[in-house]
Amino acid sequence: MKNRVTRSLLTTLRKSKSLNQADSEFLSIYYHRLSGQDYEPAKAKEFLQIARHHRKLGEKRPPGECIVELSNHTVPGVARSGVGNYTHIFIVQQDRPFIIDSLQIKLSILGKPPYRTFHPLFAVTRNT
16 A cells, blocks of 8 residues: 555554454555545544445445435534534445536535545446
8 A cells, every 4th residue: 555644544443443354455445545634543433434334325326326425513512613513425326527526616616615525436346
């Protein structure tokens, strides 16, 4: 693995005994472009939960369909300022050119530009 930030995430999760081998392989792909601006070790378990949830959505997506799920969160202690309110947007679909760019533009127009974006691509084979 070439990304030192992703390596740091995996190391932190291994030390906390939160990571199994399947998760390790999955996270190394899911967060292969993880930036130091987006990651801090204190949030390692949150990053694991996000990736696991996204994978579960992918496992249940019917062929040819798109799954979009929104999940609102508030960080304790900062909710009054509004800074701690955020929404995860999970999208699972066949690869579509410019879907992420289009979504980011639309959110920006609405005054809600994304704080962080993870855009993993996976080649999958379906069991029949």
